[in-house]
Amino acid sequence: MMQTDSLAEVANDLQGDALRIETEMSIYQAEALKALLLAAIRRNGTLALDLGAVTEIDSSGIQLLMLAWREAGRLGARIGIIACSDAVRRLLEAFGLHEMLRQCVETGESSAALALQTEETSRG
Amino acid sequence: MDEILGVFFHEASEKLDEMEAGLMTLEQGGDDQETLNAIFRAAHTIKGSAGVVEMTAIEEFTHVLENLLDRLREGKLQANGDMISVILSACDHIRALLACIASPQSDLEAALAHEGAQLVDSMRAWIDQEGGQNTAQDGEAQASVDARPFGNTGTVEGVSSNPCWHISVRFGRDTFRHGMDPAAFLQRLSECGRLRNVATLADTMPLAEEMDPESCYLGYEIDLEADVEPVTQANLEQVFQFVQDECALCILPPHSPLSEYAALMASLPESLARLTEIFGQSGALTPCASAASLLDNILLETAAGTLTKTVENGPSSSGGATVPGSRIVAAKERTGQDTRLVRVPAEKLDSLIDLVGELVIAGSSAQLLARQSGDGLLTEAMALLSRLLEEVRDASLQLRMVTVGETFKRFQRVVRDTARETGKQIDLELRGGETELDKSVVEKLADPLLHLVRNAIDHGIETAETRLARGKPVTGRVTLNAYHDTGCVVIEVADDGGGLNVERIRAKAVERGLIDTNATLGENDIYNLIFEPGFSTAEQVSNLSGRGVGMDVVKKSILALRGTIDVHSSPGQGTRFVLRLPLTLAMIDGFLVSVGGGAYVIPLDSVVECLELKEGEALGNVLNLRGQPLPFLALRDLFEIGGAAPLRQNVVVVQAGGQRAGIVVDQLQGEYHTVIKPLGNLFRHLRGLAGSSIMGSGDVALIIDVPSLIQLATLAEHDQNAGSTRHRLENERLAATSNP
Numbered sequence: 001m002m003q004t005d006s007l008a009e010v011a012n013d014l015q016g017d018a019l020r021i022e023t024e025m026s027i028y029q030a031e032a033l034k035a036l037l038l039a040a041i042r043r044n045g046t047l048a049l050d051l052g053a054v055t056e057i058d059s060s061g062i063q064l065l066m067l068a069w070r071e072a073g074r075l076g077a078r079i080g081i082i083a084c085s086d087a088v089r090r091l092l093e094a095f096g097l098h099e100m101l102r103q104c105v106e107t108g109e110s111s112a113a114l115a116l117q118t119e120e121t122s123r124g
Numbered sequence: 125m126d127e128i129l130g131v132f133f134h135e136a137s138e139k140l141d142e143m144e145a146g147l148m149t150l151e152q153g154g155d156d157q158e159t160l161n162a163i164f165r166a167a168h169t170i171k172g173s174a175g176v177v178e179m180t181a182i183e184e185f186t187h188v189l190e191n192l193l194d195r196l197r198e199g200k201l202q203a204n205g206d207m208i209s210v211i212l213s214a215c216d217h218i219r220a221l222l223a224c225i226a227s228p229q230s231d232l233e234a235a236l237a238h239e240g241a242q243l244v245d246s247m248r249a250w251i252d253q254e255g256g257q258n259t260a261q262d263g264e265a266q267a268s269v270d271a272r273p274f275g276n277t278g279t280v281e282g283v284s285s286n287p288c289w290h291i292s293v294r295f296g297r298d299t300f301r302h303g304m305d306p307a308a309f310l311q312r313l314s315e316c317g318r319l320r321n322v323a324t325l326a327d328t329m330p331l332a333e334e335m336d337p338e339s340c341y342l343g344y345e346i347d348l349e350a351d352v353e354p355v356t357q358a359n360l361e362q363v364f365q366f367v368q369d370e371c372a373l374c375i376l377p378p379h380s381p382l383s384e385y386a387a388l389m390a391s392l393p394e395s396l397a398r399l400t401e402i403f404g405q406s407g408a409l410t411p412c413a414s415a416a417s418l419l420d421n422i423l424l425e426t427a428a429g430t431l432t433k434t435v436e437n438g439p440s441s442s443g444g445a446t447v448p449g450s451r452i453v454a455a456k457e458r459t460g461q462d463t464r465l466v467r468v469p470a471e472k473l474d475s476l477i478d479l480v481g482e483l484v485i486a487g488s489s490a491q492l493l494a495r496q497s498g499d500g501l502l503t504e505a506m507a508l509l510s511r512l513l514e515e516v517r518d519a520s521l522q523l524r525m526v527t528v529g530e531t532f533k534r535f536q537r538v539v540r541d542t543a544r545e546t547g548k549q550i551d552l553e554l555r556g557g558e559t560e561l562d563k564s565v566v567e568k569l570a571d572p573l574l575h576l577v578r579n580a581i582d583h584g585i586e587t588a589e590t591r592l593a594r595g596k597p598v599t600g601r602v603t604l605n606a607y608h609d610t611g612c613v614v615i616e617v618a619d620d621g622g623g624l625n626v627e628r629i630r631a632k633a634v635e636r637g638l639i640d641t642n643a644t645l646g647e648n649d650i651y652n653l654i655f656e657p658g659f660s661t662a663e664q665v666s667n668l669s670g671r672g673v674g675m676d677v678v679k680k681s682i683l684a685l686r687g688t689i690d691v692h693s694s695p696g697q698g699t700r701f702v703l704r705l706p707l708t709l710a711m712i713d714g715f716l717v718s719v720g721g722g723a724y725v726i727p728l729d730s731v732v733e734c735l736e737l738k739e740g741e742a743l744g745n746v747l748n749l750r751g752q753p754l755p756f757l758a759l760r761d762l763f764e765i766g767g768a769a770p771l772r773q774n775v776v777v778v779q780a781g782g783q784r785a786g787i788v789v790d791q792l793q794g795e796y797h798t799v800i801k802p803l804g805n806l807f808r809h810l811r812g813l814a815g816s817s818i819m820g821s822g823d824v825a826l827i828i829d830v831p832s833l834i835q836l837a838t839l840a841e842h843d844q845n846a847g848s849t850r851h852r853l854e855n856e857r858l859a860a861t862s863n864p
Binding site for chain 2: 027030031033034038058059060062063064066067070071091094095096097
């Protein structure tokens with residue numbers, strides 16, 4: 001979709017669309033998070049996830065991220081993680097979902113948002 | 125990298141052992157398909173791992189070997205003696221290559237390359253021979269002979285080159301609701317080995333609206349590489365034991381047949397294209413049998429109805445089904461042998477035994493204190509504790525015990541090769557292979573035994589003509605026998621050959637200046653001359669033995685193991701070497717005695733009885749034991765311990781190797797368990813002492829070497845003079861210290 005966007009443009013794009021999650025991403029929040037994520041994707045077709053404050057995440061949280069990626073792919077929306085905590089990074093790496101992390105080089109509250117996720121990588 | 129190499133070396137040498145064992149079976153019992161498959165698989169594993177660690181020389185060589193084995197396996201070639209010899213040499217060659225990589229030597233490398241080329245030529249000759257036949261039969265085969273390592277196109281044959289375990293799991297819908305987290309299982313898997321490739325799949329997740337965030341749609345395709353510690357099917361299954369009822373789990377061992385991968389893929393809910401992509405990444409499917417061709421095969425087979433993709437009952441929909449049972453059973457059978465064994469690094473075991481040793485010492489000390497305190501309850505509790513300590517010690521020592529069978533089996537190859545070289549027909553009989561011995565003893569025993577077996581074939585067994593002339597069966601017989609005997613393990617190497625030639629040994633000994641021309645020696649003494657350094661009676665120095673290094677080295681290594689070696693021979697009937705070895709090098713059950721304030725430990729196994737030394741019973745060096753003469757030694761005299769003997773002295777009657785003797789001591793202290801600490805290098809040559817031990821009180825107790833004491837006592841009996849015994853010992857002590 002947007003292979004030619006420069007990093008700067010992407011970063012700008014993302015400023016307004018960043019979704020910062022400040023709860024745990026576990027089975028207890030799954031229902032709420034699902035609604036939040038899907039709504040965010042549908043609202044403006046671009047979703048920059050700031051997971052820098054997610055101190056805990058379990059497999060259901062990852063599953064939701066996978067759902068969000070798939071949904072974004074289906075709708076042609078752009079999605080990417082611009083910041084993530086150690087916990088999130090560790091689990092994504094353990095699950096072999098390195099693609100999701102491609103846009104996020106720094107851990108924690110990174111302001112340097114990088115290239116966005118496109119459809120190609122949405123299948124995890 | 126070193127770690128991987130270590131694992132590779134270990135695995136390769138194990139696989140080579142397997143191949144050799146298989147080849148021996150093949151040679152003896154015709155070609156049975158299972159054996160051929162096992163040999164092929166072993167070769168294939170070596171090739172695969174060699175590729176992983178980038179040892180191209182081994183990989184290429186093994187590739188040719190594998191091709192030859194593949195022909196044998198498919199029945200396109202028939203194995204014969206020559207072929208097996210070449211394959212065995214090929215195994216040796218791989219071993220040599222491995223050794224060469226472990227410690228590089230340039231001149232050796234060149235020689236190996238030459239040897240390798242020759243072997244490859246001979247193997248190629250057979251492969252081509254088959255190829256030629258095949259071309260005659262159908263034109264297309266020849267071209268693909270070297271190009272295809274796996275099976276034919278059209279059916280899913282061959283094995284995966286994936287050196288990792290492949291774990292395929294689809295979690296049940298209710299996994300989260302049951303409080304389980306797939307991430308935890310990944311974590312536990314990663315404790316079993318290194319997770320090479322993890323692919324998380326959520327393809328069965330419904331559309332966003334219908335997706336229930338509290339249901340689990342996750343599945344994983346994982347490649348797990350075993351770390352240093354081996355992984356078994358059971359280990360991996362155990363990881364999933366809490367969810368086994370509600371997940372679809374399939375575990376494929378390394379190098380599983382491609383057909384199993386195909387069956388797995390067919391059973392999974394995801395699309396074949398998607399699976400092919402994942403499996404292709406994981407390396408389960410090699411470029412040769414790449415995804416595309418495998419996919420074709422699956423489609424073909426699916427079409428043919430051999431594999432039915434069960435969507436209805438598949439794991440995806442029910443969340444509780446498992447992959448077809450038969451496959452899991454088959455996989456289990458293959459790894460069944462592994463599941464019963466746990467491989468533990470030797471250092472871990474050693475440190476455990478060390479600790480247990482310390483524990484036993486501390487326990488003895490505590491028990492001593494308890495007894496002194498006179499507190500009945502405490503003494504009782506300590507008694508229970510020390511009984512348990514004993515059991516722990518026995519159990520941990522048991523961990524080090526291995527059967528000698530493994531070592532014995534290796535000799536089949538030796539006998540076969542040696543027999544071929546000498547042109548003799550030899551049967552090897554193995555008995556008592558289940559006898560257990562300390563691993564370190566077994567390891568150090570391999571070389572001496574090898575020498576004895578070779579000697580038996582080379583020098584012991586006569587040529588076929590001689591045997592016929594003597595009215596013996598043409599086929600000679602070499603027997604390896606192991607059994608337990610009073611606290612030690614006896615290993616016998618016997619042959620039914622001509623026996624030792626007393627006259628020749630005598631003549632040779634005179635020639636070498638070992639004995640005087642007119643020395644009077646008993647038969648046994650003459651036999652024992654063969655253990656003297658530099659003694660060799662072979663008239664013709666053969667390739668196998670008779671280089672003059674031999675029996676003395678054998679004897680030395682057996683003595684180093686605190687063992688003894690004896691030779692028995694009867695002319696025309698054969699020769700028998702009897703090796704006696706301690707069960708373990710680490711600990712003994714001892715009998716504590718004291719002489720003049722010093723403590724001594726006599727190995728309990730050799731103690732027959734204890735009695736009081738009564739006036740008038742002792743005559744010179746012989747004691748009257750219920751009418752029987754018993755040679756005896758007084759430790760006080762032997763070790764020149766000062767101080768006057770107490771009024772009452774005791775005699776400990778000991779036995780070793782069929783001989784008895786008495787040891788006169790001051791006091792008997794009772795049973796005592798202890799860890800043997802070796803004496804320093806300086807005292808290595810001391811006779812009469814086997815080691816030392818630290819007692820609970822912190823004092824040092826010396827451990828008596830019973831066989832050598834008995835020898836001294838019997839000598840003393842002959843000499844009828846205690847002084848000369850002491851003198852002899854003194855001389856030896858001097859010799860030992862001046863010759864460290």
